Amino acid sequence: MTPADWAALALYLVVWLGYEPILQHVAKASGAIATDLTVLRAIWMRGMAMRQDTRLLDGQLLGHVITSASFFTSSNLILTAGVAGVLFGGYSALGKANEIGFAAGSLMLFQGKLALSLAALARGLLSFIWAIRQLNYCVALIGAAPESDADKALLSAYADAASEVLNPALTSFSSGIRAYYFAMAAGAWLFGPAPFAAGTLAALAMLIFRQSSSRSARGVRRARALLDE
Numbered sequence: 001m002t003p004a005d006w007a008a009l010a011l012y013l014v015v016w017l018g019y020e021p022i023l024q025h026v027a028k029a030s031g032a033i034a035t036d037l038t039v040l041r042a043i044w045m046r047g048m049a050m051r052q053d054t055r056l057l058d059g060q061l062l063g064h065v066i067t068s069a070s071f072f073t074s075s076n077l078i079l080t081a082g083v084a085g086v087l088f089g090g091y092s093a094l095g096k097a098n099e100i101g102f103a104a105g106s107l108m109l110f111q112g113k114l115a116l117s118l119a120a121l122a123r124g125l126l127s128f129i130w131a132i133r134q135l136n137y138c139v140a141l142i143g144a145a146p147e148s149d150a151d152k153a154l155l156s157a158y159a160d161a162a163s164e165v166l167n168p169a170l171t172s173f174s175s176g177i178r179a180y181y182f183a184m185a186a187g188a189w190l191f192g193p194a195p196f197a198a199g200t201l202a203a204l205a206m207l208i209f210r211q212s213s214s215r216s217a218r219g220v221r222r223a224r225a226l227l228d229e
Helices: 003-017 019-030 033-050 056-087 090-100 107-143 152-191 193-212 215-228
Strands: none
Touching: 003 019, 003 107, 003 152, 003 193, 019 033, 019 193, 033 152, 033 193, 033 215, 056 107, 056 152, 107 152, 152 193, 193 215
16 A cells, blocks of 8 residues: 555544544534434424324334335445455456556455445444334334323423434434445545545535535524424
8 A cells, every 4th residue: 555545544534433523513513414303303202292193193204214224224235245246356356447447456455445345334234224223112112102191291201212212213324324425435445545535525525514504404403493492
């Protein structure tokens, strides 16, 4: 590996592993969808607990999220298997990469580049799996919720407990989605250290923009402000 490869790899690891602290800093400075949705989900669970009619709507909403998480899990698994297949392709895969025009380098370096993409995808796969498990816990919590005419303090405490499961579940789901961004950034290493560094910074900029400055972020922030009032 050249010094440029090492520098690009160090940048990637700092951004990839340090994204959560970076997002927390951005959220404190200008707000972020992730933190606003934490509040909105807590409000949702309070509404679920206090609802006078059946909680069918809440179950349907949660079912939609589980379906989405299952779809992304299946897609991630296919991509993981594909990258793993190329990774273990040996000199045959290296030769084809060089024919295409990738800056593959030696076999060990080529495998290292693919392994980084594979690690990002595998981390996302584990996040999706954990998200689905937690979402199924939420289904049980909605089904076991006390009747709406129960003690208000009990309903409020139950809603808080349910949100403590729902929020980590959807945070894991978001983490799985982010894995695609970082897997693509890692894949840019096949074109050389400069595209690798540029892809890493582009992924970070896109994620931060969508979290804090996009139209969706502004809309979620406004909705939270209205409910806080």
